[in-house]
Amino acid sequence: MRRWTRTTALAGCLMGLAMPAMAEDISITVWAGGSNDSDSYRIEAIEMAADILEREAAILGEELNITVDGRRDFSGWDEFKQGVTLGAEAGTAPSIVVTSHLDIAPWSQAGYIVAVEDYVDLDAWPLSNVYPNLMEIASAGGTQWGVPQDAESRPFFFWRETLSQIGYSEDFIDALPDMVASGEYTLANVLEDAKKAVDMGLVEAGYGFYPRVSNGPDYAQFYQSFGGELIDPDSGKLVLDKAAMTEFYQFFVDAVAAGVTRQNHIGTEWNQWYNEVANGRAAFWHGGTWHFGRYAREGNDDFWNTIQFSLIPAGNDRGRANTITHPLVYLVMDQEDERIEEVAAQLVAIATEPRLNTLHAIQSNHLAVAKAQDGIELYSGNRWAAEATERLLGSANSQPNHLQYGAYSEAMFRGLEAAWTGVQTPEEAVAEVEAQMTATIGDDLIVR
Amino acid sequence: MTSRTLGIGFLTPALVAVFIFFFLPVMLTVVFAFTNMSTSTGITDGDYRIIGDRLRNLSDAGVSQASIDKLEAAGYQITEAGLAALAEQFGEDTADELRDDFLGQSYAKRRDLERVLRSLDDPIRKTRDRKAAADLFAVSIINTRFDTEEEFRAALTSTGIDAGDHDALTRFAYTGWGWTRDNFRLLLELPSTLRYAANTAFYVLCTLSFNILFGLFLAISTFYLPAKLANTFRAIWFLPRILPPVLYVLMWNWFTWDTGFISTVTGWFGVPQQNWMMQTTTRAWTVIILINGFVGASLGMILFSSAIKAIPTSMLYASEVDGANRWQQVRYIILPQLRWPILFMTAYQTLSLLTSFEYILLATDGGPGRATEVWALAAYHTALNNYGGNLQYGLGAAYALVLVVIGIAASALYLRLFNFRELLIKPRIEQ
Numbered sequence: 001m002r003r004w005t006r007t008t009a010l011a012g013c014l015m016g017l018a019m020p021a022m023a024e025d026i027s028i029t030v031w032a033g034g035s036n037d038s039d040s041y042r043i044e045a046i047e048m049a050a051d052i053l054e055r056e057a058a059i060l061g062e063e064l065n066i067t068v069d070g071r072r073d074f075s076g077w078d079e080f081k082q083g084v085t086l087g088a089e090a091g092t093a094p095s096i097v098v099t100s101h102l103d104i105a106p107w108s109q110a111g112y113i114v115a116v117e118d119y120v121d122l123d124a125w126p127l128s129n130v131y132p133n134l135m136e137i138a139s140a141g142g143t144q145w146g147v148p149q150d151a152e153s154r155p156f157f158f159w160r161e162t163l164s165q166i167g168y169s170e171d172f173i174d175a176l177p178d179m180v181a182s183g184e185y186t187l188a189n190v191l192e193d194a195k196k197a198v199d200m201g202l203v204e205a206g207y208g209f210y211p212r213v214s215n216g217p218d219y220a221q222f223y224q225s226f227g228g229e230l231i232d233p234d235s236g237k238l239v240l241d242k243a244a245m246t247e248f249y250q251f252f253v254d255a256v257a258a259g260v261t262r263q264n265h266i267g268t269e270w271n272q273w274y275n276e277v278a279n280g281r282a283a284f285w286h287g288g289t290w291h292f293g294r295y296a297r298e299g300n301d302d303f304w305n306t307i308q309f310s311l312i313p314a315g316n317d318r319g320r321a322n323t324i325t326h327p328l329v330y331l332v333m334d335q336e337d338e339r340i341e342e343v344a345a346q347l348v349a350i351a352t353e354p355r356l357n358t359l360h361a362i363q364s365n366h367l368a369v370a371k372a373q374d375g376i377e378l379y380s381g382n383r384w385a386a387e388a389t390e391r392l393l394g395s396a397n398s399q400p401n402h403l404q405y406g407a408y409s410e411a412m413f414r415g416l417e418a419a420w421t422g423v424q425t426p427e428e429a430v431a432e433v434e435a436q437m438t439a440t441i442g443d444d445l446i447v448r
Numbered sequence: 449m450t451s452r453t454l455g456i457g458f459l460t461p462a463l464v465a466v467f468i469f470f471f472l473p474v475m476l477t478v479v480f481a482f483t484n485m486s487t488s489t490g491i492t493d494g495d496y497r498i499i500g501d502r503l504r505n506l507s508d509a510g511v512s513q514a515s516i517d518k519l520e521a522a523g524y525q526i527t528e529a530g531l532a533a534l535a536e537q538f539g540e541d542t543a544d545e546l547r548d549d550f551l552g553q554s555y556a557k558r559r560d561l562e563r564v565l566r567s568l569d570d571p572i573r574k575t576r577d578r579k580a581a582a583d584l585f586a587v588s589i590i591n592t593r594f595d596t597e598e599e600f601r602a603a604l605t606s607t608g609i610d611a612g613d614h615d616a617l618t619r620f621a622y623t624g625w626g627w628t629r630d631n632f633r634l635l636l637e638l639p640s641t642l643r644y645a646a647n648t649a650f651y652v653l654c655t656l657s658f659n660i661l662f663g664l665f666l667a668i669s670t671f672y673l674p675a676k677l678a679n680t681f682r683a684i685w686f687l688p689r690i691l692p693p694v695l696y697v698l699m700w701n702w703f704t705w706d707t708g709f710i711s712t713v714t715g716w717f718g719v720p721q722q723n724w725m726m727q728t729t730t731r732a733w734t735v736i737i738l739i740n741g742f743v744g745a746s747l748g749m750i751l752f753s754s755a756i757k758a759i760p761t762s763m764l765y766a767s768e769v770d771g772a773n774r775w776q777q778v779r780y781i782i783l784p785q786l787r788w789p790i791l792f793m794t795a796y797q798t799l800s801l802l803t804s805f806e807y808i809l810l811a812t813d814g815g816p817g818r819a820t821e822v823w824a825l826a827a828y829h830t831a832l833n834n835y836g837g838n839l840q841y842g843l844g845a846a847y848a849l850v851l852v853v854i855g856i857a858a859s860a861l862y863l864r865l866f867n868f869r870e871l872l873i874k875p876r877i878e879q
Binding site (some may be wrong): 078081082085088089105106107108109110111112115117118119120121122123124140141142143205262263264266267268269272342403404406407410414417418419420421422423424432435436439440443 | 486487488489490491492494495499505508557558559562563566575576578579590591593623634637638639640705706707720722723726727729812813815816817818819832833834838839840
């Protein structure tokens with residue numbers, strides 16, 4: 001009996017050695033949050049990468065079959081994030097997710113994601129070609145957790161016709177981006193000109209300055225405009241600059257008082273908002289680089305002659321003209337089978353190939369993640385991508401990958417909302433924000 | 449089988465349901481409320497890892513400076529032990545070359561060492577192999593994940609960290625959740641707590657009054673209508689309850705929005721376009737109370753209507769013979785008979801309003817400026833909705849637990865007030 005077993009085992013081993021390499025089937029699931037039809041390459045790039053990886057394996061004599069299963073039909077970020085985190089708890093997480101870089105801090109701490117640097121060579125093509133500041137945004141605590149999937153930036157917009165009706169010359173309007181960047185044209189000028197536009201009846205009351213309608217990275221830009229800092233680079237702690245926060249709140253309160261911004265603006269329907277700004281109902285507003293394509297869909301196919309864009313203007317002497325980039329990142333989720341993590345990380349690296357990423361960048365009006373994309377005609381031939389990269393990305397910073405940043409951002413927006421809607425004065429709101437942040441963030445906060 | 453066991457048998461499904469759908473969630477809320485659970489700690493278990501950029505917080509955690517320096521300085525070092533392991537896995541040649549040129553060298557990051565391994569005359573060509581080879585020289589435990597406490601402590605020992613710091617480091621490195629009472633301390637400290645509590649009290653009181661009074665009004669007024677007409681009216685007033693909440697609130701949004709129905713109609717009379725839900729706090733509350741009020745009133749209407757029907761018509765006829773008018777009938781016959789249904793509705797609605805937030809979430813989402821943020825909505829926002837992605841499950845559960853306690857206290861109070869025994873005695877009205 002024993003001999004028989006041994007013989008079979010031996011025979012089995014020999015057969016195994018003699019057989020050609022077995023086919024390997026890998027199933028990869030990709031979930032992309034906050035993605036609509038024009039963002040389809042977030043998933044399709046992974047599919048294309050899978051094809052390349054299979055071919056590479058075939059040349060090495062291995063048979064690798066990768067099935068990529070993509071999903072992006074989430075009703076919103078909440079559903080996506082709940083799905084990912086609960087899936088990770090239950091062990092059914094997708095292999096790759098496309099999500100906000102802010103998720104890196106909590107998800108790495110929770111062990112939901114694995115570091116891509118464990119599986120791919122960061123010094124090799126194409127990751128070596130990715131802009132270093134973007135790679136930095138996809139890392140935390142000295143570990144490269146993810147790879148930037150796209151870049152964007154959040155500019156300030158001007159409706160050209162309204163400006164010229166106020167009395168500005170074409171030359172002046174063309175020079176506006178530079179004047180904003182140098183601090184000559186500030187948020188005080190915005191308020192003044194918006195009021196003129198309303199008083200002259202060029203736009204309706206409440207449409208002088210028409211900001212974003214919900215919480216988002218955009219509002220941190222205004223805090224920075226008034227000299228606020230989000231994180232202290234030396235200690236790595238979050239910073240609440242009370243003076244900057246008060247002035248930032250005061251700006252919105254003043255805008256409401258001057259009649260250029262509606263008091264109930266927060267919560268406006270997004271579709272309504274896009275349609276209005278794309279067609280000149282507002283004089284000044286701010287948004288994101290991906291708005292370029294959206295405005296065209298809203299019926300404005302002459303962006304360059306109707307709209308001017310710049311950095312978010314400075315608010316005071318302490319502040320600076322700035323913009324925040326909020327790249328989405330590819331993250332590899334923790335799996336039972338480490339081989340899946342490895343393949344997923346390799347797919348992410350291949351999908352960062354300049355040509356593949358350019359497909360996404362141009363289709364969705366995002367900016368490049370790698371330097372070489374400038375040399376790809378599809379990218380360099382696109383006026384929006386080229387000008388937005390040049391005008392905005394150089395001055396862009398990002399929100400910190402700090403575990404408590406969510407609480408920070410939430411408190412900041414609640415305070416803004418309270419001041420904006422007149423429930424509290426800016427001073428009261430900041431006092432409450434301070435109490436809230438001190439209680440929830442504690443040691444990780446510096447109050448100035 | 450005795451009837452007693454049969455009875456228990458029949459009760460079992462109900463008991464199981466009560467256990468799963470009531471007892472278990474309440475118990476879990478209690479458990480969660482005393483933890484610091486969040487997205488970053490996970491719900492299941494944690495592991496042990498010292499994150500690179502949290503090193504500077506170590507001194508706050510009571511770890512000696514010597515140990516911190518040791519942890520910081522350590523990285524990857526070319527040692528004989530590492531070279532021996534390398535020789536075994538990747539061949540003597542590679543190990544020899546590395547020994548000749550790099551013995552004793554230290555690298556802060558694995559990436560630096562990987563670069564060295566690639567630059568050798570006989571380089572390690574595959575990424576995977578290079579990473580494995582680099583790991584052979586690791587002397588740092590920063591950013592390394594250990595599944596169990598034993599593994600972590602063993603790694604601390606092998607790194608030569610002073611044993612006195614092991615406990616503090618282990619506590620510091622644990623990424624899972626722990627027990628804490630901080631959630632309740634935080635609730636007491638937060639300035640928003642009082643506001644949410646006041647909002648909730650206001651919301652419950654106003655909506656409840658509207659529910660009961662309007663429900664009563666509908667029940668009594670339809671009672672005096674011809675049967676067919678009355679049923680039609682009741683069916684119409686029942687619509688808010690049977691409509692899906694999302695659809696119902698969407699209609700309210702259209703009704704009150706800047707370009708909605710009210711704005712359009714008032715626009716004809718020269719009133720400037722405005723948002724009739726979110727413009728001011730008063731409007732937001734009015735809309736919230738109406739939205740919830742109509743839903744609640746329809747239930748009250750059904751309940752009160754059937755209670756009124758149970759009043760013997762002979763009493764009403766007799767009162768008419770005595771010359772009573774409608775008001776006197778309502779005052780002296782109908783309302784006294786509705787005492788228990790009214791009390792029941794009050795109790796039931798208080799409890800359900802305390803915990804209900806779905807209509808507020810859909811309508812104002814607590815705005816403008818958190819003016820309509822009620823307690824249950826705050827619990828939802830804390831536990832399940834956060835822009836930065838770190839959801840505070842523990843704190844959210846603490847919010848919810850407060851509601852559970854208030855709910856149980858209110859139920860006990862109502863049971864006493866009702867005098868349940870009296871409720872269960874034979875009705876005075878003869879059937």
